[in-house]
Every structure is written in structure tokens, then in C-alpha cells.
Amino acid sequence: MLNDRLDRLSDYPFRRLAELLGPARPGDLVMSIGEPQHAPPPMVAETLAANAGGWGKYPPLDGTPEFRRAVRDWLTRRFGLPEGLVDPDRAVLPVAGTREALYLIAQVACPGAWRPVALLPNPFYQVYWGAAVMAGAEPLLVPAGPEQGFLPDFESIDPAILDRTAIAWACSPANPQGAVASLDWLKRAVTLARRHDFLLCVDECYSEIWFDAPPAGALQACAALGGGLDNVLVFHSLSKRSSVPGLRSGFVAGDERALAAFARLRSYGGASTPLPVIAAAAALWRDETHVEQNRALYRAKMDSAEEILGGRFGFARPQGGFFLWLDVGDGEAAARTIAEKAAIRVLPGAYLARADEDGVNPGRPYIRVALVHDLDTTRDALWRIAAVLEG
Ligand SMILES: Cc1ncc(COP(=O)(O)O)c(C=O)c1O
Incomplete structure (x- = not known):
């Protein structure tokens, strides 16, 4: 059963x-x-209270224009992206925490007709494994130990396997090891994803907790390569950045085709974020203090x-x-x-x-x-x- x-x-x-x-x-x-x-931050309770009228409405799955613009502005500022690279209405979707998004995205990326490969670093955030298995993919563990600088070397994988790959997860800064992918590492991963046509999902939910220099991001790699956001999604969360794990709020940004498919899937099985939460989230993405x-x-x-x-x-x-x-x-x-x-x-x-x-x-x-x-x-x-x- x-x-x-x-x-x-x-x-x-x-x-x-x-x-x-x-x-x-x-x-x-x-x-x-x-x-x-x-x-x-106190602005969470204040914004929730000021938007309490929203509890009486079913929230739209794609949030509000204010939220999507706040995210677009933050991504552009934080990663030095060219104006216009991130279309707030096509390249940004709110999610109820990145866990559900990192899980559900596998259902979008993995074809139903055959059993694709899903690449995961080893060690890794366990949701990637569950996502791959439940989407009917074959998880392939890519070593991410001290010999690899704690980041998976996707380029070391046989090209024939990469051709069967539908999705790859990477995490930077990495949970659990704390390694940060360089811009060069990200550019090589993006190039590989495009060459073999898989969806590169970069979990950047720790990107704001750094000690020497702000970590590079995968959208920054797209910008550095020139062109658009094809084959790349980034996952960001307020849980760590703003210390609100209970708010359940994050976003996914990147490849517009993948996000249109993701929005369609989520209209059946996704949790939309309540409007007062979306308002608080927009305020948090606008604040760096x-x-x-x-x-x-x-x-x-x-x-x-x-x-x-x-x-x-x-x-x-x-x-x-x-x-x-x-x-x-x-x-x-x-x-x-x-x-x-x-x-x-x-x-x-x-x-x-x-x-x-x-x-x-x-x-x-x-x-x-x-x-x-x-x-x-x-x-x-x-x-x-x-x-x-x-x-
Ligand atoms: C690597 C990583 N990704 C994603 C998440 C999910 O965070 P949230 O669902 O709160 O956004 C966590 C939470 O611990 C995490 O460690």
C-alpha cells in the first residue's frame, strides 16, 4: 500500500x-x-502585526510583487549582478523554507520516463537524498572530503554519467563542513550543467554567515559567464540569515523555465507563504543592519x-x-x-x-x-x- x-x-x-x-x-x-x-529582528513581529489582515486570505503561490522585487534587489546588490539579469516575475519564487523547495525541485528536474542520475556531495544535507530517491532518481554520491577541499568535484564524473544526470545539489557555504565554493568553482559547475543539461541546484542558505569575505553565488557565476540563468537555481532562506527558522520563508531564483515548471508543480502540492509572512520577509530582505x-x-x-x-x-x-x-x-x-x-x-x-x-x-x-x-x-x-x- x-x-x-x-x-x-x-x-x-x-x-x-x-x-x-x-x-x-x-x-x-x-x-x-x-x-x-x-x-x-523586531521588524518581524511589527510587520506581521501590521499585515494581520492577510491572515484572512489564501496567499498566492508566487507571493507579492513587493516580495519578488525585494528579492531581485537583494540578489542584485549582494552578488553584484547586472541590472535586468533577474526578472522578479519570472526568475523568483517564494518558498516555505528551502527544505521543501530543495526536496520538491527533484520532481521538476527528474524525467518520469527513465531513471536519471542525481548528484549529491558526500557528506550532505539529508534532504537531497530523500528528494532524489522519491523522484525515482539514482543518487550518486560525489566525495566532498578534505582531499576535495570539502566540495564535490563534479568534473571528475564520467561524461556518460553526466549525460544521464538530471539534477545536482551543491551547498555553499557547505553544511556540514563550512567550505565555500569560489566563483571559479561555481562557473565550472554551471558550465558543466549546461554542457550536460542538468539542473544545478545551489543551496546558499548559509551565504550570509561568513567571516572574511562574502561567499560568491551561483547567479554571480552566471553573470560572469555572460548570458542568462539557464540550468541554475539558487536557494536562499531567512532561517539562518535573519534567525527566523520558525517563519518558514525562503526563495528560489534562477532558470525561468525550471521555475515556471516548479510553480506549476507547487500549485498542486506546494505550501504557499501567508501574506503577513511574505510582508515580513520582504522587509527582512530589504534590511542588512x-x-x-x-x-x-x-x-x-x-x-x-x-x-x-x-x-x-x-x-x-x-x-x-x-x-x-x-x-x-x-x-x-x-x-x-x-x-x-x-x-x-x-x-x-x-x-x-x-x-x-x-x-x-x-x-x-x-x-x-x-x-x-x-x-x-x-x-x-x-x-x-x-x-x-x-x-
Ligand atoms: C544546508 C541546508 N539547506 C537547507 C536548510 C533548510 O532550511 P530552511 O528550510 O529553514 O530554509 C537547512 C537547514 O538546516 C540546511 O542546513
């Missing part, structure tokens, strides 16, 4: 973590989930992490995002000990990766630690983690 593809989705990371550690105990500090705990403040908080926490863990446990300062990806030898054992002795929950890296053809799970030696709490809480937790790991 049920879809047997679901059998391949039995190992969602947080279900496995609950099995490993049992339920969280009172007083446990949760550093396993990338759920920002910084205070949301709160983003700069947010970034400064993350930078202070990364500085602390470097001070407390630097030179130990494979610590490498990430270029972006808010995760530490620590090489502790055996991530599951370390997560168990840290939970028992320090009352802190972190995620074993193995749960964010899959075994390769040689049976090796590249995430196995790691733990992922989310620096989502305030500075004092984070510093205290990192000292406790260091003490436990030092044993």
Missing part, C-alpha cells in the same frame, strides 16, 4: 540521534540542530571556537556557516560521551553522509557542533566539549 521508496529514507539523522542518545534530558544543551537561537549584527555574533563565536579548540580535534575554522566539523576519530562514540559527561548533544558526522562504494562513510570520524546559542553559552559548552574529548 505504501510507497516502497520510503524504505530508503529510514535513517534521517535526528531519528538516528534519538536512538543513539535517547530523548534529551532536562538541562541538555542542544548543539546538534542548526536552529539559530539569536533573537529575531540586522544581518550584519547577526554575522558579528557568529564571528565572535567562531573566534572563541578557534581560541578554545584551535590546533586540536582536527579543528579548522570554517569559511562560512555556523557549524564546527571536528575530526574526533569516532563521531558516534564522541557524541555519546559528550552527551553523558557534558550534557551536550552534538551530531555524529556519519549521520550526514553515506557509505561510498568501498563501504566507507566519510563522515564517520567527525562530529558536527552547531554554534547557535549565545556567546557565553557557546564558550562554556566548547570548554566542556574540549575537556571531555581530551578525556
Whole structure:
């Protein structure tokens, strides 16, 4: 009776973590989930209240012209895009958080008539796997370990396989490793997607949390290559940028044909964003002050992490995002000990990766630690983690 593809989705990371550690105990500090705990900007509550009349309306799937223009203006400013590259009415769609969009897009990209290949980095954000499997694609894990600079080398894949590829996901700054794709990397990925005609989906939801220089984006790569946005979609979220994971608001921008198809699919199965939320989202995309403040908080926490863990446990300062990806030898054992002795929950890296053809799970030696709490809480937790790991 049920879809047997679901059998391949039995190992969602947080279900496995609950099995490993049992339920969280009172007083446990949760550093396993990338759920920002910084205070949301006051403009969220204010704009929601000012637009409360919108709760009485079914929201349009494509949001409002104000929202789409706010996004177009932000993309153009942030990535230095030429005026006119992003048509707000054809190249931008609001989504109810990027998770649903990163999942549903596979239904758009994967043909029904044959079984295409879907490329995913390994380790990776687990939604890509579920999306590929449920769309009837064959997931191909592309190594993204230290040897690859923690980014997948799509160019290393056999061209015959690339010809059968319908979709590829990439994440920059990467969850979990914090690596940032250069403009050159993005240009090469875009060129490859066009040569082999697959849809390149670049998950840029951590793009505003950076420490030295703002990460490049895939639309910027399109601009640098000249021409339009063919074969490329970028996924952006307010969850991390503006510390509002509960608002469920993001957008997808890029290839107009893919977005027209996506809009058609979403009119059947997508969650449209309530109008008061769309108004708050437009206000947030128009404001950078709160983003700069947010970034400064993350930078202070990364500085602390470097001070407390630097030179130990494979610590490498990430270029972006808010995760530490620590090489502790055996991530599951370390997560168990840290939970028992320090009352802190972190995620074993193995749960964010899959075994390769040689049976090796590249995430196995790691733990992922989310620096989502305030500075004092984070510093205290990192000292406790260091003490436990030092044993
Ligand atoms: C890499 C990555 N992509 C997408 C998401 C989804 O975020 P949201 O649905 O809140 O936009 C997350 C959330 O943790 C993430 O880590």
C-alpha cells in the first residue's frame, strides 16, 4: 500500500540521534540542530502585526510583487549582478523554507520516463537524498572530503554519467563542513550543467554567515559567464540569515523555465507563504543592519571556537556557516560521551553522509557542533566539549 521508496529514507539523522542518545534530558544543551537561537529582528513581529489582515486570505503561490522585487534587489546588490539579469516575475519564487523547495525541485528536474542520475556531495544535507530517491532518481554520491577541499568535484564524473544526470545539489557555504565554493568553482559547475543539461541546484542558505569575505553565488557565476540563468537555481532562506527558522520563508531564483515548471508543480502540492509572512520577509530582505549584527555574533563565536579548540580535534575554522566539523576519530562514540559527561548533544558526522562504494562513510570520524546559542553559552559548552574529548 505504501510507497516502497520510503524504505530508503529510514535513517534521517535526528531519528538516528534519538536512538543513539535517547530523548534529551532536562538541562541538555542542544548543539546538534542548526536552529539559530539569536533573537529575531523586531521588524518581524511589527510587520506581521501590521499585515494581520492577510491572515484572512489564501496567499498566492508566487507571493507579492513587493516580495519578488525585494528579492531581485537583494540578489542584485549582494552578488553584484547586472541590472535586468533577474526578472522578479519570472526568475523568483517564494518558498516555505528551502527544505521543501530543495526536496520538491527533484520532481521538476527528474524525467518520469527513465531513471536519471542525481548528484549529491558526500557528506550532505539529508534532504537531497530523500528528494532524489522519491523522484525515482539514482543518487550518486560525489566525495566532498578534505582531499576535495570539502566540495564535490563534479568534473571528475564520467561524461556518460553526466549525460544521464538530471539534477545536482551543491551547498555553499557547505553544511556540514563550512567550505565555500569560489566563483571559479561555481562557473565550472554551471558550465558543466549546461554542457550536460542538468539542473544545478545551489543551496546558499548559509551565504550570509561568513567571516572574511562574502561567499560568491551561483547567479554571480552566471553573470560572469555572460548570458542568462539557464540550468541554475539558487536557494536562499531567512532561517539562518535573519534567525527566523520558525517563519518558514525562503526563495528560489534562477532558470525561468525550471521555475515556471516548479510553480506549476507547487500549485498542486506546494505550501504557499501567508501574506503577513511574505510582508515580513520582504522587509527582512530589504534590511542588512540586522544581518550584519547577526554575522558579528557568529564571528565572535567562531573566534572563541578557534581560541578554545584551535590546533586540536582536527579543528579548522570554517569559511562560512555556523557549524564546527571536528575530526574526533569516532563521531558516534564522541557524541555519546559528550552527551553523558557534558550534557551536550552534538551530531555524529556519519549521520550526514553515506557509505561510498568501498563501504566507507566519510563522515564517520567527525562530529558536527552547531554554534547557535549565545556567546557565553557557546564558550562554556566548547570548554566542556574540549575537556571531555581530551578525556
Ligand atoms: C544546508 C541546508 N539547506 C537547507 C536548510 C533548510 O532550511 P530552511 O528550510 O529553514 O530554509 C537547512 C537547514 O538546516 C540546511 O542546513
